[in-house]
Amino acid sequence: MQTSFPKEDIKVLLLEGLSATAVENFRRAGYSQIELHAKSLPEAELKERIADAHIIGLRSRTQLTADVLSHAKRLMAVGCFCIGTNQVDLVEASKLGIPVFNAPYSNTRSVAELVVAEAIMLLRGIPHKNAQCHVGGWDKSAVGSYEARDKVLGIIGYGHIGTQTGVLAEGLGMRVLFYDIEAKLAMGNAHAVASLDELLERSDVVTLHVPETPATKMMFGREQLEKMRKGSMLINASRGSVVDIEALAEALKSGHLSGAAVDVFPVEPKGNGEAFVSPLVGLDNVILTPHIGGSTLEAQDNIGVEVSSKLIRYSDNGSTLSAVNFPEVSLPEHPQSRRLLHIHRNVPGILSRINDVFSGENVNINAQFLQTDAQVGYVVIDVSADEAKANELKAKLAAIPGTLRTRILY
Numbered sequence: 001m002q003t004s005f006p007k008e009d010i011k012v013l014l015l016e017g018l019s020a021t022a023v024e025n026f027r028r029a030g031y032s033q034i035e036l037h038a039k040s041l042p043e044a045e046l047k048e049r050i051a052d053a054h055i056i057g058l059r060s061r062t063q064l065t066a067d068v069l070s071h072a073k074r075l076m077a078v079g080c081f082c083i084g085t086n087q088v089d090l091v092e093a094s095k096l097g098i099p100v101f102n103a104p105y106s107n108t109r110s111v112a113e114l115v116v117a118e119a120i121m122l123l124r125g126i127p128h129k130n131a132q133c134h135v136g137g138w139d140k141s142a143v144g145s146y147e148a149r150d151k152v153l154g155i156i157g158y159g160h161i162g163t164q165t166g167v168l169a170e171g172l173g174m175r176v177l178f179y180d181i182e183a184k185l186a187m188g189n190a191h192a193v194a195s196l197d198e199l200l201e202r203s204d205v206v207t208l209h210v211p212e213t214p215a216t217k218m219m220f221g222r223e224q225l226e227k228m229r230k231g232s233m234l235i236n237a238s239r240g241s242v243v244d245i246e247a248l249a250e251a252l253k254s255g256h257l258s259g260a261a262v263d264v265f266p267v268e269p270k271g272n273g274e275a276f277v278s279p280l281v282g283l284d285n286v287i288l289t290p291h292i293g294g295s296t297l298e299a300q301d302n303i304g305v306e307v308s309s310k311l312i313r314y315s316d317n318g319s320t321l322s323a324v325n326f327p328e329v330s331l332p333e334h335p336q337s338r339r340l341l342h343i344h345r346n347v348p349g350i351l352s353r354i355n356d357v358f359s360g361e362n363v364n365i366n367a368q369f370l371q372t373d374a375q376v377g378y379v380v381i382d383v384s385a386d387e388a389k390a391n392e393l394k395a396k397l398a399a400i401p402g403t404l405r406t407r408i409l410y
């Protein structure tokens with residue numbers, strides 16, 4: 001599709017070592033100005049690099065704060081090449097008229113497999129036995145080693161990853177309980193519990209799968225750890241902010257918990273090679289992994305295609321389907337028309353001002369799409385007009401008070 005703004009002038013900034021599938025997809029769609037970085041950028045450099053970027057792709061490390069976004073003079077879309085979107089100030093992006101996309105399912109299975117494997121490792125006391133062997137020890141004993149079969153796995157946050165983890169765990173013969181703030185359909189023989197406390201009191205292994213939200217920040221502290229059964233285990237592959245890591249280290253040192261597996265941390269290195277510091281370092285009953293729950297080649301390749309396709313579709317066609325902070329529209333193509341986009345603050349009266357722009361003009365409106373959310377309104381208008389007329393209409397649309405952005409797509 002031929003776009004009004006030449007695709008070769010659209011700068012795509014891709015950070016944090018995204019899969020080559022993302023780059024190939026952009027290139028195939030005609031985007032040639034792609035800047036690739038293997039790591040997240042220090043804030044000052046990020047502000048510099050984002051200044052003239054039209055599209056940015058990132059993973060969990062890059063913080064797109066309101067301050068960083070204020071340096072992005074041309075940014076039209078953000079792609080989180082992962083599940084979590086807590087690293088982006090979604091409200092600010094929405095206020096600026098910038099849709100944010102993610103990959104809500106592509107690494108779900110990878111996280112669930114890792115968690116189930118860790119549950120088995122912890123139940124067998126493998127972290128400690130492994131550490132012993134590495135220093136010449138030999139601790140052949142069944143003490144503290146258990147089968148996963150018939151043990152209780154307590155899942156906090158029964159969404160995509162939580163349910164998938166429960167299904168895999170049931171395959172091993174584990175009994176699955178879950179706690180969620182929403183009513184959820186139980187998969188297999190899983191049971192919802194009435195309260196977090198009940199889940200903690202009944203589980204042998206507890207695993208966290210909540211997103212980072214104001215309500216989940218530090219939701220798992222000393223009080224929750226104390227309520228866990230003596231000798232039980234905790235797995236956290238959600239977000240580092242969810243667990244009080246100092247309190248977790250104490251619970252492990254005191255023996256109240258017999259083990260833990262932790263993939264996410266309150267402070268994580270910006271990239272490979274930077275030192276990792278944590279109160280859990282050196283505890284040989286803990287499996288530490290460098291935030292790799294979703295880092296399998298399958299997941300990363302799929303995410304690369306999924307998120308780049310959403311960004312390309314928005315850039316080429318205006319569709320915002322599955323944006324996490326923006327009104328969602330899925331648009332047909334009308335190649336015979338010119339497509340104008342109008343993004344505005346959702347305040348009363350704008351639609352009639354938009355329609356005023358077209359009334360009295362000698363142009364035919366072939367289609368009009370409108371979707372709003374609490375903050376933003378998104379109108380797409382397909383018109384029969386020549387280039388000069390389309391530019392004139394765009395200028396009039398841009399002059400409407402409350403307008404955030406206007407574009408002529410094609």
Ligand SMILES: NC(=O)C1=CN([C@@H]2O[C@H](COP(=O)(O)OP(=O)(O)OC[C@H]3O[C@@H](n4cnc5c(N)ncnc54)[C@H](O)[C@@H]3O)[C@@H](O)[C@H]2O)C=CC1
Nearest residue numbers: 083084157158159160161180181209210211237238293294
């Ligand atoms: N370690 C890693 O590499 C990865 C980590 N993640 C993390 O896992 C999180 C969960 O992913 P999904 O399962 O795909 O998300 P999801 O949105 O499908 O599920 C999250 C569930 O948590 C529930 N929830 C929210 N607040 C809660 C609370 N306060 N208490 C109890 N339940 C609550 C929700 O109702 C929902 O059912 C992501 O947001 C991300 O932070 C995701 C992928 C990879």
Ligand SMILES: O=C(O)C(=O)COP(=O)(O)O
Nearest residue numbers: 059060061082083084294
């Ligand atoms: O998908 C997520 O939310 C993750 O936490 C994975 O993050 P990553 O892409 O490995 O930085």
